[in-house]
Amino acid sequence: MATQNTIRAFWVPEAGRGEIREGVQDRPGPGEVQIRTLYSGISRGTESLVFQGRVPESQYEVMTCPFQEGSFPGPVKYGYMNVGVVEDAGEEARELMDQRVFCLYPHQDRYVVPATAVQLVPEEVPSARAILAANLETAVNGVWDAAPGVGDRVVVVGGGVVGLMAAWLMRDLPAVELTLVDPDPTRAAVAEALKVPWAPAVPTRGEADRVLHASGSPAGLQDALAAAGTEASIIELSWYGDQAVPLGLGEAFHSRRLTIRSSQVGRIPPERAPRWTHRRRLGLALRLLEAPELDALISGESAFLELPEVMKELATGSAGTLCHRIRYPTS
Numbered sequence: 001m002a003t004q005n006t007i008r009a010f011w012v013p014e015a016g017r018g019e020i021r022e023g024v025q026d027r028p029g030p031g032e033v034q035i036r037t038l039y040s041g042i043s044r045g046t047e048s049l050v051f052q053g054r055v056p057e058s059q060y061e062v063m064t065c066p067f068q069e070g071s072f073p074g075p076v077k078y079g080y081m082n083v084g085v086v087e088d089a090g091e092e093a094r095e096l097m098d099q100r101v102f103c104l105y106p107h108q109d110r111y112v113v114p115a116t117a118v119q120l121v122p123e124e125v126p127s128a129r130a131i132l133a134a135n136l137e138t139a140v141n142g143v144w145d146a147a148p149g150v151g152d153r154v155v156v157v158g159g160g161v162v163g164l165m166a167a168w169l170m171r172d173l174p175a176v177e178l179t180l181v182d183p184d185p186t187r188a189a190v191a192e193a194l195k196v197p198w199a200p201a202v203p204t205r206g207e208a209d210r211v212l213h214a215s216g217s218p219a220g221l222q223d224a225l226a227a228a229g230t231e232a233s234i235i236e237l238s239w240y241g242d243q244a245v246p247l248g249l250g251e252a253f254h255s256r257r258l259t260i261r262s263s264q265v266g267r268i269p270p271e272r273a274p275r276w277t278h279r280r281r282l283g284l285a286l287r288l289l290e291a292p293e294l295d296a297l298i299s300g301e302s303a304f305l306e307l308p309e310v311m312k313e314l315a316t317g318s319a320g321t322l323c324h325r326i327r328y329p330t331s
Contacts (some may be wrong), residue, residue: 003027005034010307011073015053016315017310018235027114029086032114033096034088035118040107042324043129043163045160045216052080056242065309066104066245067113079106083121083130084328096120102133102286106321108306109328119282124290130296131325132297138237138265139165144272145263147237148210148228151175155227159187159198161297161322162237166212167196168294170249179203181223182215186320189221193296202227206252212263214238216219225253225260226325301325 004024011021015215046063049055053073053112055063060072069077082105086278087098105111121130148154148170153241156167159182167180171194180191191198205226212268213224214237224234225247227255252258266274299322302310314321 004262005110007108007110008187008304009106010079010304010311011070011075012051012053016051018311019267020299020305020308021077025110025112028090028093030091031093031115032090033086033093033114033118034110034114035082035084035101035102035103035105035116036087037082037084037105037111038100038127039083039107039131039328040079040304040326041134042311042314042326043079043081043135043161044109044314044321045162046239047078047311049239050076051311051315054241065106066117067106067111069106069330071078077106077108080104080112081131081134082106082108083088083184087117089115100127100130102130104216104281107304107326108256119279119286120256122286122290125286125323128325129288129289129295130297132289132294132323133159133263133282133285135297135323136165136186136288136294137281138162140281140285140288141265141268142166142212142214142235142237142263143169145267146174146210146212146233147263148173149178153204153207153210153213153229153321154210154222155179155181155202155213156212157181157202157220157224157227158213158238159191159219160216163212163214164194164196164297164322165294166214166237167191168194169288171196181227182326184320186243190296190322193293195293206230206256208232211224211235212237216240218247221245221260225258226251228256228258230256230257231258233261236260243300254322295324298325299323301327303330
């Protein structure tokens, strides 16, 4: 049997350009598994910034993903939404053979990782939907940071994947008054599919108990400030890369004693950290993906070999795009 396999992976050799590179990898050793990728997902916000070479130098270490190769701004192999099937396994990992798994791995058709780096996809979750696990982890973390309560007025500004997921997670809180705010009228249909109330603008200023901002735009953050009631916190889920964020802190920012606090998926909120691990949180996200309505967050699909052109189009602003799914060859 061959000791190496040919692999193909998506790389960003320089800002604004992608390519498929071929290489070889060793077969799995003890405690390792080889995955044949079924689908990967493009996390449009972060991956667009990486594709455009807009990761600030001060954030190179923080923004490195688990199985990244190369370095910012390029050449770099980046990504973290990968679903596949175990097709080979070393000693101590044989029990994972033929299992569907999720891994925080870049866009690549086959890869070898430690068995501890993969998480089983629940039987009830389709592989094509399971790519959303990493985004749902981010949304879960944001909701934990916001800590909404029974009867709260909650506003989520920004109807991208993470904002929609955060609103979906909070929709069934008893007596909650929830609004997802996004000026894009195409978001209304997605919000309806998720049974989340949508509005094109902040409906009431200065009354929200909890505000989550996920639009990735300075204008959205300004709207989040406008929505927040006295002593409220705005949980910032957006990452701006090297973009400057002008923000008007006049009007009621001081009189309402507002707080802006970041939420970052790399850190579990301190009140949960003694009990929750990243693996436990990812397992929760995968179980939550049993909900079929979350398919509404997949806005398109392309073949793996089309990825260089697809990424260029998405990074330059394809209107209405949510999560774009990448489909891999079946053998």
